[in-house]
Amino acid sequence: MRKTVLALVLLVIAARSAAADPPRDSLHPGNAEVWENPDPQGMSLLIPYRNRTPSGFLYPYPPDLHELDDIGNGWKARGALEAGYFFGGGGEETETRYTKYVDRNDGFMLDGLNLELWRPESGDYLMLRGGSVGRDDQFYDLEASRAGWLRFRGSFSGVPHKYASDATLLWTGGGSDFLGLPKSLVATGNTPAEIAAALADHPEGTIAVQRDRTNLELRARVLPTLSLVAQYGMEDRKGALPSAVGFAYPDYSTSLGGSFEVPQPIDDHTQKASARLEWGGALAQLNLAYNGSFYRNLNQSLTIAQPFLGTGTTQIEQARQALAPDNDWHNLHADFGLSLPLRTRFTTAISWSRSTQNDNLIPPTISSGTIGTINLSDWNNAGSLSTKSAHARVDNLLVDLKVDTNPWRPLRLRAGYRITNFDTLTNYFAFNPATGQFGYIVEDGGHGSVLGQDYTGVFEPGVPGSAWRYRTIPWGETRQTISAGASLAIPWRSSFDFLLEQEDVDRVVSERPQTREQRATVSFNSRPFSWLTARVSYKFTNRDGGDVNYNVYYKYTTAALAGFVPLFPDGNQAHNLNQLVRPDLADLVGQRINGRLVFALGEFSDLSLAARLRNDNYGSGFGLTSDRSRDVEADWNVQPSPIFSANAFVSFEHHDRGMQTIRGFASSSNGDAGGPNFPFSNEWGVKSNGDGVGWGGGFSLHPLQWISLDTRYTFLVFREDENLSFVSDAVLASQDPTHPVPDHLPRLRNRDHTLETSLRIALRKSTALRFFYRYDLSGVDDFHQTGLPTLIGRRLYFGHQDSDYQAGFYGIALQVGFGDGW
Secondary structure, rough: HHHHHHHHHHHHHHOOOOOOOOOOOOOEEEEEOOOHHHHHHHOOOOOOOOEOOEEEEEEEOEOOOOOOOOEEOOOOEEEEEEEEEEOOOOOOOOOOOOOOOOOOOEEEEEEEEEEEEEOOOEEEEEEEEEEOOOOOOEEEEEEEEEEOOEEEEEEEEEEEEEEEEEEEOHHHHHHHHEEEEEOOOOOOOOOOOHHHHHHHHHEEEEEEEEEEEEEEEEEEEOOEEEEEEEEEEEEEEEEEEEEEEEEOOOOOOOOOOEEEEEEEEEEEEEEEEEEEEEEEEOOOOEEEEEEEEEEEEEOOOOEEOOOEOOOOOOOOEEEEEEEOEEEEEEEEEEEEEEOOOOEEEEEEEEEEEEEEOOOOOOOOOOOOOOOEEEEHHHEEEEHHOOEEEEOOHHHHHEEEEEEEEEEEEOOEEEEEEEEEEEEEOOOOOOOOOOEEEOOOOOOOOOOOOOOOOOOOOOOOOOOOOOOOEEEEEOOOOEEEEEEEEEEHHHHHHEEEEEEEEEEEEEEEOOOOOEEEEEEEEEEEEEEEEOEEEEEEEEEEEEEEEEOOHHHHHHHEHHHHHOOOOOOOOOOOOOOOOOOEEEOOOOEEEEEEEEEEEEEEOOOOOOEEEEEEEEEEEEEEOOOEEEEEEEEEEEEEEEEEOOOEEEEEEEEEEEEEEEEEEEEOOOOOOOOOOOOOOOOOEEEEEOHHHHEEEEEEEEOOOOOEEOOEHHHHHEEEEEEEEEEEEEEOHHOOOHHHHHOOOOOOOOOOEEEEEEEEEEEEEEEEEEEEEEEEEEEEEEEEEEEOOOOOOEEOOOOOOOOOOOOOEEEEEEEEEEEEEEEEOO
């Protein structure tokens, strides 16, 4: 028997390792334990009443697990296995949202696997759990330890991520680094009718990525006060995800642009490693750690064949774009804690990290020919690059100091100082040594440019308005935060907590280089009665800063080079409305209110009422002007006995956002609201508001030892409205007098019903049948997707659309366990 058990363990470990916190779906609740019947003895026979958490909630009844059986040589064991058949139920299983992250294919399923081995004499222990064995969403957890000095943990999880199961793709080779045209088409030689015919011949396909994550950890206690910890992780991804590509084809001598939705190939892996030393004495503790992450992409670029009919002098047949580059991250981290007199505690954390990326760069184009005065042959080889590799580096330093003191027992004081310094040390210039020109032609990248050869991205001295960003911007910053707080215990089992914080940010290059954010938080916690727990907090935030200046980016563009001629007599065109500031830089007055009441309704029930309010107002009449949300929820739980338990919840959430801007025109260098570029007659705005409502509940019924029934129902609905306001029709890019512009957009709405049921019938103490069923009913109203074709002019889309669906799956499984007299 023991040999059989150990052989099973080794077989599973050899098959696959696995991930921390693997995902669970409806078939794998909680910790994926096969046997989940509640223990009729509860948590203890010594306490005559039910225990509650410090927040006032009832602890649930623990599961009644099989006792460990003696299997010889001092070892004890218990285990369980669940296997059965999975039926799709005849629903719309191909809908993307239904199987977005799970594998619900019909067929045999080894659904649950539990095993525990324990040797009391030596303290040796082994635990193995798994689910959905052999499927795309399979997972495993393994732990082995010797009490007091050694522990090993390993895990694996697979997560399929489906982006579209109804994608219509023109190209061949989806998922690879080259997207070619079908045999019926030739590069740059197809009319819209011919492309439409080729699309009609292609069946719908799936765009998806499979992510497999492995994690291993070894902890050794080499001394009573010293432990060593080593971790290794691997994340592997394969598949394709939707990506957008802008095109300015057939060449820049025309103004015929286009855009494609293409499958970007995903074939990469990320390895993570760490080593940590943990030392702990009576007065001081110290942790020293190294962490590393190493990303490798097996696809360096994506080449795409160009299908549209060319009309220019130079026919561009294909384009190439760089994909995510290989990169490394190294981190050194130290934590130190020291206990001082008067119940005082000092802690500090110091962390330094370096991120590097030194992939080989690819030339701006792979095409040949001439566009205006530009010969593409001077730009399609490695000699057109100012440097052969990226030489990109980012350094980050963190120092976090805290002191906490409790000189008088009812009063606790704390203070802290935190500084982070972020440096971008990349110094790249887009310069072609072969031609002596600055810039990077956008022929392959597209950039949505359709305005002729003067917009190729190459600096042309003497040509008005030839301004392009040609060098990297050092996005460095320093953040300093100081904090001070106090907690005071008062009668009636209550306490006040107060915290003040100030954060100063100094950015190396930004339209607003300095900002200061001040925050104050007050909270009150109380348990005045045995049947009531209350928690209330209020947080106030105020942020301001210096003037906004978009000209700080000037020196990183070719406008700073000799020979530049501005587009207008007063300077180059304004690209930004000066009064429009990013939300993370804008003035802000924000408030947060959180409250929760927990009522103990007798000895076997609790009721929780919670409310949250967020109110952010930005100090600008343009951009994001306000962002607010309010939500309330109620949760009721009843556990009269191990035989029956039930819960119900209801929640409501409302949010609204206000945004305001001005449609601009390039007529001068003036970027002020009301100026010639941004006249108030072109002002427009959007006010969006949405509601979310959810309710549901469930129950567990165990009337007899051999039967149990678990059922849960959930309903969620979300609605979003967007109201438009504009001063005049001049804000519209195109106008149609026969169709007046509405003052609102169609409502967005999602509705989801989910019903889950599981019935377990014991055939004997360690054998049972489980019947499970899940039903989903989902509806979606999204005008962005409704009626979207795959071909619009010179634009190609997958044509994916989220649809209404109803689907159910059901199955039967046999549960077999051993332990407690098996």
